[in-house]
């Protein structure tokens with residue numbers, strides 16, 4: 384289905400989400416639902432002769448099923464799962480050595496920002512933050528020792544869009560640089576960065592892919608055999624692997640991903656349009672609305688948009704606080720991508736670790752409210768926003 388001029392969705396996505404890796408024939412009992420295999424060790428026929436599993440950290444059947452299904456959704460060859468999104472990030476960055484350099488998107492998920500500035504910097508790896516909405520700035524930030532470019536699109540919380548194909552062309556003029564794209568905000572249903580030239584797609588599965596706000600997990604998807612071998616080695620040697628139970632949960636969440644994403648998009652657009660008309664709103668940031676400065680670019684590289692949007696409420700911290708604490712259907716809280724609607728104040732929550740002058744320069748001010756629009760009835764969500772606006776000015 385093609386929505387509002389976005390790329391035409393490829394056929395077969397929902398079928399892959401339901402069937403890839405889930406063949407009943409792979410289990411001797413022919414069960415149609417993947418079992419939760421808790422065993423941490425596996426019987427060997429003779430020393431190092433086994434059926435592909437030796438020890439729970441290096442490989443687990445419940446995890447393998449999820450990794451196969453996830454990779455198929457990105458049209459990728461390999462998937463690897465980790466105990467959280469940041470565990471996946473730590474593992475990817477461990478491809479690098481002291482002396483290496485990373486070019487990073489400046490409008491970045493708060494946790495990734497903290498990982499880089501508080502932990503990775505101490506390993507003598509340096510980085511340059513750039514506004515990758517302007518691909519030429521990525522080009523000019525590349526140094527002799529650059530080994531990785533890390534972008535996020537759409538960005539959090541400002542919904543900036545990076546031209547993945549253009550950045551990938553810049554990066555791949557250098558053989559030794561890897562392009563990583565954090566695709567958490569759209570999921571593989573709405574964007575497939577490997578097809579646009581990325582080397583590795585990064586996910587916090589905690590968000591849309593699981594979609595039920597009850598699992599922390601991360602994943603990497605890639606095509607290169609060599610990258611897969613190196614990352615699979617690191618997955619085992621760093622050891623940040625997810626539990627079999629959680630793999631089962633995310634695999635189950637994927638079964639409704641296509642349906643959920645369509646509804647997140649519909650609800651998000653309805654709310655974006657409502658907010659645009661509201662007298663107490665200064666500006667709405669939603670890549671699926673024609674008012675977004677990169678609306679055309681978003682439509683040219685994605686299949687749609689999720690339930691993520693931000694808006695500037697008229698006023699400052701006081702108005703934001705009043706508005707947010709008046710919400711009744713939206714929950715004030717961190718995270719995103721679940722079935723329930725969430726609202727947050729990035730400046731005081733996810734982006735609190737960022738120096739205030741950087742926050743203000745980027746536009747992450749105290750009147751910027753971010754919404755993760757869930758799967759409730761759109762009318763009920765709009766009514767909730769409406770009563771919270773009224774409470775703000777009363």
Ligand SMILES: *Cc1c(COP(=O)(O)O)cnc(C)c1O
Pocket residue numbers: 467468469470492494495535539565567568586587588589590599600601
């Ligand atoms: C949540 C999130 C992460 C980190 O993932 P965790 O599962 O919380 O470790 C990274 N990037 C983005 C865009 C996220 O939303």
